[in-house]
Amino acid sequence: MTEVPYLARGWMPVETPSSVLVSSSKYLNNPALREWLAMILLRRNGPDMPPPAEMYAFLPIIESLRDHDHIEAMFAQERRVNPALDAWFNTGFISSYTIEDFAQYAPGTLGGIFHAQMTGGNYDIQIVPFAAPQSQLQFYNLRSGQTHDFEHILTGGGFNFMGELVPYWYRLTNVFKFIRDPELAAELSMLQIFGSLRYTVRTMLHYPQVWPTCVNAIQRGMRVGQDSDALFLAKLEDYFHLPLEEARAALGVRGAVDVNTDDAGAFWAERGPLPDTLQKMEAA
Amino acid sequence: MTDPVPYLARGGTAITTESTTLVSSSVYLNEPRLRDWLATAFLRKSGKDSPTTHDAYKLYGILKDVFDIERIEALFTAERKRWPELDAWFAQGFSSRFSVEDLLANPDGSFGHRFGRYIRDNGFEIDIVPRFVPRNQFEYFSLRSGQTHDLEHILTGGGFDILGELVPYFARLSNLPRFLDPELVGLINVGQVLGALRLISRTGLHYHAAFPMALAAMRCGMTVGEQSGPYWMRQFEDAFHLPIDQARAELGIVGAIDLDTSAASLTWTEYA
Numbered sequence: 001m002t003e004v005p006y007l008a009r010g011w012m013p014v015e016t017p018s019s020v021l022v023s024s025s026k027y028l029n030n031p032a033l034r035e036w037l038a039m040i041l042l043r044r045n046g047p048d049m050p051p052p053a054e055m056y057a058f059l060p061i062i063e064s065l066r067d068h069d070h071i072e073a074m075f076a077q078e079r080r081v082n083p084a085l086d087a088w089f090n091t092g093f094i095s096s097y098t099i100e101d102f103a104q105y106a107p108g109t110l111g112g113i114f115h116a117q118m119t120g121g122n123y124d125i126q127i128v129p130f131a132a133p134q135s136q137l138q139f140y141n142l143r144s145g146q147t148h149d150f151e152h153i154l155t156g157g158g159f160n161f162m163g164e165l166v167p168y169w170y171r172l173t174n175v176f177k178f179i180r181d182p183e184l185a186a187e188l189s190m191l192q193i194f195g196s197l198r199y200t201v202r203t204m205l206h207y208p209q210v211w212p213t214c215v216n217a218i219q220r221g222m223r224v225g226q227d228s229d230a231l232f233l234a235k236l237e238d239y240f241h242l243p244l245e246e247a248r249a250a251l252g253v254r255g256a257v258d259v260n261t262d263d264a265g266a267f268w269a270e271r272g273p274l275p276d277t278l279q280k281m282e283a284a
Numbered sequence: 285m286t287d288p289v290p291y292l293a294r295g296g297t298a299i300t301t302e303s304t305t306l307v308s309s310s311v312y313l314n315e316p317r318l319r320d321w322l323a324t325a326f327l328r329k330s331g332k333d334s335p336t337t338h339d340a341y342k343l344y345g346i347l348k349d350v351f352d353i354e355r356i357e358a359l360f361t362a363e364r365k366r367w368p369e370l371d372a373w374f375a376q377g378f379s380s381r382f383s384v385e386d387l388l389a390n391p392d393g394s395f396g397h398r399f400g401r402y403i404r405d406n407g408f409e410i411d412i413v414p415r416f417v418p419r420n421q422f423e424y425f426s427l428r429s430g431q432t433h434d435l436e437h438i439l440t441g442g443g444f445d446i447l448g449e450l451v452p453y454f455a456r457l458s459n460l461p462r463f464l465d466p467e468l469v470g471l472i473n474v475g476q477v478l479g480a481l482r483l484i485s486r487t488g489l490h491y492h493a494a495f496p497m498a499l500a501a502m503r504c505g506m507t508v509g510e511q512s513g514p515y516w517m518r519q520f521e522d523a524f525h526l527p528i529d530q531a532r533a534e535l536g537i538v539g540a541i542d543l544d545t546s547a548a549s550l551t552w553t554e555y556a
Contacts, residue, residue, distance in 0.1 A: 006409050007341035014333045027327040027489055034323035041322055041478075042313035046299075053296045172488075173499060182492035193488040197326075197481055204457070204477040205312055208470025211461050215506060222503055281462045283510050 032061045041201040045270045051161060055195060062190050074184040075136040082180055088233045089136060095146045095237055110247040111240030113153050140188060150236045154248055155224045156256040160265025162210060165217035168196040173225025175232060209274055212281040213264040219284035220257050227254040317346045325482040329490050330552040336446060340479055347475055353422060359468040360421040373517045374421055380431045380521055387524065395531035396524025399435060402444055425472065435520045439532055440508045441540040445549035447494060450501035453480035458509025497548035504543050511539035
C-alpha cells in the first residue's frame with residue numbers, strides 16, 4: 001500500500017444528499033464569488049478591466065450574501081454598548097458637498113488637498129451614487145463612501161493603486177479595534193477583506209518589483225489603524241479647513257506617513273514603466 | 285453631460301480571442317485547478333474533514349505544472365553569479381539528516397530540544413515534505429524550505445498553530461525580496477503568498493474574533509523578515525544546542541517576538 005504523504009493525511013470527506021456543490025461556507029457556496037475571487041487574485045492588470053470595475057462586479061455578489069436582519073440586530077446590540085457608535089448614528093450626518101465647495105480651502109489643508117486631487121484628475125466625488133440610507137448598514141456604507149477619499153489623505157495612502165492599500169488596511173485594523181462585536185466588524189469589512197486581496201496576491205504573482213511598496217503600504221495602514229482614534233466615526237467635514245497635520249492631530253490620526261507610490265501604482269496597473277527607483281524592503 | 289456608466293464600472297472594453305478554451309494574459313488564471321483551489325482555500329470554513337495542511341499539499345501539486353522552471357533556473361543561475369554566498373549555499377547543497385532523538389539530546393530549553401519536544405509530543409514527523417534528491421536549483425531551494433519551515437516557526441516567533449503560520453509565511457515574504465531578484469522572488473513565492481493570504485481571508489470571513497491576532501501575526505512576520513539576514517540559507521542545524529535567543533542571534537534573526545496565537549487559533553474549527 002502506498003503511504004499517504006505527510007501533508008495529505010487526515011482527509012475525511014463528508015457526504016451530502018445535495019445534488020449541487022455545497023459546503024458549510026456561504027461564501028464558498030456562491031459560484032459567482034468563487035469565479036470572481038479566482039479572477040481578481042490570479043489575473044494580470046489590463047485596460048480591458050480596470051480594478052474599480054472589479055469592485056462594481058463584487059458589490060451585488062456580497063449584497064446577495066448579506067443577512068440584513070442579522071446585521072441590523074448586531075448594530076442595535078452594538079449601539080447599546082458602544083456609545084460612540086450610537087451617537088454617530090443618532091447624529092446621522094451626511095455630506096452634501098460638491099467639488100466647487102472645496103475651492104475655498106487653502107492648498108495643504110485637508111479640503112485643499114482633496115480639491116487639488118479631484119480637479120487634477122477625472123474623478124467623481126461620490127464613487128458610490130447617493131441614495132438615502134434606509135438601514136444602519138446603508139448609512140454606514142454611505143458614510144464609508146463619502147469619507148474614503150479623505151481617509152486616503154489622512155492615513156497617508158496616495159491616490160493610486162498601491163496607495164489604496166493604506167486606507168484598506170487602516171480600516172481592517174481600526175474597525176476591529178472600535179467595534180466590539182467582531183462578527184459585526186467583519187461584516188463591515190467585507191469590501192476591505194476582498195478588495196485588498198487583489199493588491200497583495202496579484203502583486204506577488206505579476207508585479208513582484210513593487211512588492212516592497214505593497215508591504216510598506218500594508219504596514220503603514222495597519223499602524224495608523226492601530227494607533228488612531230475611530231476615524232470612521234468622525235465628522236471629517238469639520239476639519240476640511242485645517243492643514244493636513246493639524247487635521248490629523250485634531251482627528252486623532254496617529255502614525256500616518258506619506259509615501260509617494262504613484263509610479264509603483266502605475267506600474268502595477270500596467271499604465272507606467274518600471275520605476276527607476278524601487279522601494280526597498282525595510283521597516284515601514 | 286453625465287456619464288451613464290457608473291463610476292466604478294467605467295473603462296472596461298472586452299478583448300476577444302481565437303482560443304477555444306478560457307485564456308487570459310495570466311498563466312495563473314489560465315490554470316483551472318488553481319482557480320478552483322483558490323476559491324476553496326480562501327472561502328471555506330475550517331473543519332476536521334479537510335485539514336488545512338491538505339490544501340497546501342494540493343496547491344503544490346498544481347503549482348508544479350505552472351512553475352516556469354526554465355526561467356527560475358536561469359534566474360537562480362544569474363543570482364549565483366552576482367552573490368557568492370548564494371552560490372556557496374547551492375554548491376554545498378546541505379541537506380538535513382537529524383532524528384527526533386538527535387534533537388532531544390540537546391540541552392533543555394535549547395532550540396533543537398524545543399523542536400524535538402514539539403515533534404515528539406504531537407506525534408509529528410520531521411520531514412513535512414518527504415526527503416528527495418533535488419535535480420535542480422529550485423528543487424534544492426524547495427527541499428531546504430520544507431526542511432527549515434518548522435524551525436522557522438521557532439526562530440521567527442510564530443507558534444505551532446494555524447495563525448502562528450502567518451509569522452514564518454510573512455517573514456519569508458519580507459525577507460526573500462531583500463536579497464533576490466524581484467522576478468525570481470515572484471516566481472518562487474506563489475505558494476507562500478497564496479498560503480498566507482488564505483489564512484487572512486478565512487479568518488476574516490469565518491473566525492472574526494481572531495482577525496486582529498491574524499493581523500498581529502502578519503506584522504510580526506513582516507518585521508522579522510525586514511530586519512533579519514538571509515536566514516533561509518543558514519544551517520539551522522548548527523545552532524540546535526543554543527538557547528533560542530542565542531540561536532536567533534547566531535543565525536541572523538532580528539526582531540522576533542514570541543507571539544502567542546494559540547487561543548486565537550482555536551477559533552478555527554479543525555483545531556478546536
